[in-house]
Amino acid sequence: MVAFYAIILLILATIVANTIYPYFPIIPNAFYQIFMGALLSLVPLYHHFVLEPEMFMLIIIAPLMFYDGQNANAHELRKNVGSIVSMAIVLAVLTVIGMGYLSHAILAGIPLALAFALAAIVTPTDAVAVSSITSNMAVPERVMGMLERESLFNDASGLVAFNLALAAFTTGQFSVGAGIKHFFVVFLGGLLIGLVLGIGAVIIRVYLVQSGKDSSSVIVPYDIMVPFLIYLAAEHLELSGILAVVAAGLIYSVSTNQLRLSSTQLQLVSRSTWSIFTNILNGFVFVLLGVSLPTVWVNIQQDHNKSLPHFLLLAVVLYLVMLALRYLWIRLDWALIHSQPTDRSHHALIGALSGVHGTITLAMAFSLPLTVNGAAFPFRNTMIFVAAVVIILSLLVPTLVLPFILPKKAAAVDPAAVAHERKSLVAYATKRLAQENPDNPAATQSVIEILNSQATGERPDKKKVRDLVNQATQVEVQTVQKLADDGIIPSGYASRYVRMLILKSQMSSHNPFVNLTVWARFVWHRLSFMLSRKWRRKKRIAEQQRRLQATPHSDRQERLQQQRIQQETGKLKRRPRRDPRHNQQKREVFLKIEDDIYTNIVDFLTRISTIDNQAEVNSVRNYYNARHRRFKTNTATNQNELFIQAFQYEYTYIRQQRTAGAIPKELADELYQQVSTDQMLYTQEIAGAD
Template sequence: MVAFYAIILLILATIVANTIYPYFPIIPKAFYQIFMGALLSLVPMYHHFILEPEMFMLIIIAPLMFYDGQNANAHELRRNVGSIVSMAVVLAVLTVIGMGYLSHAILAGIPLALAFALAAIVTPTDAVAVSSITSNMAVPERVMGMLERESLFNDASGLVAFNLALAAFTTGQFSVGAGIKHFFVVFLGGLLIGLVLGIAAVMVRVYLVQSGKDSSSVVVPFDIMVPFLIYLAAEHFELSGILAVVAAGLVYSASTNQLRLSSTQLQLVSRSTWGIFTNILNGFVFVLLGVSLPTVWVNIQQDHNKSLTSFILLAVILYLVMLALRYLWIRLDWALIHSEKENRPHNALVGALSGVHGTITLAMAFSLPLTLHGAAFPFRNTMIFVAAIVIILSLLVPTLVLPFVLPKKTVTVDPETITQQRKALVAYASERLIQENPDTPASAQSVIEVLNSQATNARPDRKKTRDILKQATQVEVETVQKLADDGVIPNSFANRYVRVLVIKSQMSRNNPFVNLSLWFRFVWHRVKFMLSRKWRRKKRIALQQQRLQEMPHTPQQEQLQQQRIQQETRQLQRHPHRDPRVQARQRENFLKIEQDIYTNIINFLTQISTVDNQAEVNSVRNYYNARHRRFEENKSADFQNELFIQAFQYEYTYIRQQRTAGAIPVELADELYQQVSMDQMLYTQEIAGTD
């Protein structure tokens, strides 16, 4: 149970950090997650928290790398093989070698093999972290493409170099030739086994689709299990599990046409599931960094033979040297991104600053063994601490510097304009539906209700909603009064209906205590009325019996009087509201007025509806639709589907008319077309799923 609670708290911390981030997006999301992790370290179960390294790599890193490979553009990768080799292999290996010797020189006492392991830890970059920092900045396309391709493969280079360094330290033996040979075996072997198993996974996926077993409950869990199984298989053969899952992800990316044979609904569910899953895992890494830092800090302070200042200095030097290496590599065009000569200094600066370290760096730091030959692994806390400082510096420096180097990202289409036009096209489609289907207002309103829910997520203003509801109530009262004046319903029923309606209206406007008081007053009035009616009947029966005894009467009069007494007694014994005939009459009267009330209310709401008050009008409309559906007979589902198709066609018509008239630009029209197409696709999938 302790492990369960620990995982739940980690998820909760990640959710809280992700919730706070949109309010202050100027600070990268990773910092919020690190801070929440630091707060979580105050919980007793996280004191001296240590994560199992093998489980960390398997559970967190394997699916993240598979997802990155799955979303990579295979065509772009083939076109930029040279750039990938240059940045992810050559530069990565040179960085490990250079940083290894530098770490060994600065930090006295650390073995050379562990210095190389530390260099391998801080070498890989993280494109996801870069994207979170530069989300509002216009990063040059060539530089961003280089960063994404580099981060996909230099993780594997760093991991292979890291494993070689650890093996050299634990065994005490290292040969340059054997090391290079082992590097290529692990590197290429991981790619090969990943390709083979990835092709096998795609074939299974295609078989499930072709055999009709492509439900989301089968395919999505299968896809999630693939990276774990492939990683375990590669590690079993002592090959690179990370490269294996990357290669499998690339096979998935290259097999897009075959995988598209699955239903659109399945593709949407799969994409959404993977997006949520990887978002949580990325958050986990930085939350775990925040959780672990206090423990690492305490352990380092307790080790009096180590200097905390020298660790921080080492981390700063490593970061600055890597920054300079990246700048020179891109500036001299050894990165092979082929940028124009006049743009190289700018691209080199952006590319160097964007070398952010994140998930893989922390993962490798955590994957350091806990023990060696029965004793604590030497320098483990030191290496984790240095890696954490490098991560924080690589996040902090570009956050402060890049806004002065890069321009703000220009939005092609203003989101507010999209929202306004979305409301307008829904309003147009709603009006056309009502005009074209006057005989079936309830079915049309059901379709309009769904369209309005897709148009905006804005919450209705309570005051505006109350005002519109008050006006709608007045329309309802006027309708009932007219029906009573025309003799359609009895005046007594109209009075009772309006009285209840006014009471409900008052209750909706007042505070809860006033509502409760009104409700009790209404209930007490009904109780007194029933009790007094019962008492009056008893009094009438007693009076009739007394008259029957005192006054002279004929047999016919006596018989008539007895019939009246029996009738009053039956009425006394039977509650009038439980009389089926009374209930039938009341329902008949209500059905007489419901259709007229509903029609007049919907017409009124349609007349006052604008783009600005659409959320409030929809709220009131939904209330009357829900009430009306209780009394409206269910219409054919096929007919409602036809109305939905009509509505989508009206939305397309609105976009085409606005585009032809020049009222909206091409980009906005394309965005609206995509949104309507997505809504139509989702609705079509829903119909197919219910057939």
């Protein structure tokens, strides 16, 4: 149960951070997640929290790297092999060597092997963190592509260098030749095992689809399990599990055509599942960093309180030197991204600032062993603290600097224009649907209700809704009056219906608590009247008998009084039975009233509906649709054909607007995509229902 509560709290912290971020998007989401993690550290469950690096790498890093590999462009990777080798291997190795000697020089007493381990920890970059920081900025395509390709492979470089440094420290032996050999075996071996297992995973997936076992309950769990199994297999063979899952993800990316053989519904479910899954895992990374920082801070103060400024200085120097090294590497075009000479300085500055550290750095820092040869591992808290400060600096500096050197990202299509045209095409489709299907208003309005709810997420204006309800009430009254005037329904029924309608309108116009009180008094009156009816009849009989005995009377008066007593007694003993024909007539009259009112209300709402009042009209329409369904519970509808007809009207609207030049091509493409997605989802829903 402890593990369950820990996971639930992590998910909750991630959700809260993701909820706050849209309100203040100027601050990157990663900082909200770190802050929520710091608050989470106050929970007793997370006191003295220690991250298990093996579980962190397996559960969080493996699926994230697999997903990145899936979404990587294999053609771009082949075309930029030189850039990948330059940034992810050559620059990474040189950074480890340079930062190792620098750390050893600044931090007196730290062994050189541990200095290299610290350098390996802070070397890998994180493209996910970069995306979080630059989500609202237009990063040059060449630079962003370089960062994404680099982060796919330099994690493995850092991990291999880290493991070599730890081995050298624990054994006291290190051979340059053996180290280089081990590096290439782990690096290339991880790629090879990932390619082989990735091909096998794709073959199995294609077989499942072709054999008819392509339900989302089979394929989606299978896809999610693949990165975990491949990572475990590579680590068992002492190869790079990170590179193995990246290679397997690339195989999935290359095999897109074969994987598209599955149904559209499966592809949509799979894509949505992976998107949600990876977003939560990315949130976990920074929430865990926030949870871990208080423990690191306490430990570092307990160990070396007087040396804390030296550790901060080391972290700042390491970050600045890595920043300068990245800048020079890209400025001299050793990164092989082939920027134009005029853009090279600008791209170098952006690429240097965007060397953000995150997931792998955090995982390697916490993977430092607690003990070595039976004693506490030296400088463990120091190395974790330095790594944490480097992560914070790499997030903070670009957050403050990049907005001044990068323009805001210009959306290909203005979201406001998309929303406006979306409302317009739905209004067009609903109006055409109502005009072309006058004989089946209930089914048509049910489809219109769904289309309108999908077109806008706005909350209806309460005042406008009340005004529309009052107008609709007038339509009801006029309809009932006409039915009575034409002799279609008895005037008594019309009067009863209008009184009920006016009472409902009066109640709805007051404070809800007052309405509740009025309704309670009305119900109590009816209940008390029904319960006291027998008692009141008995009381009247007793009073009549008393008067008969107390007052002088003639034989005729006595006979009449006895008849009255017998009549009251008869009412008391047996309630007269209602005529079934009367009940049936009453039901038929009210059904006729409901049908005519519903038809007129639909015409009224269709006539007054505009783009600006869609939310309010749909709110009133929903009420009348729900009421009509209660009267017409057995009405057969043919909504499938109506939905298909509505989608065709939406396509017609887009085509007409594009032909007339009223909307640009990009906006038309966006609208086509939205309507196509709606149609695919509805078609799949029909197939599932059948």
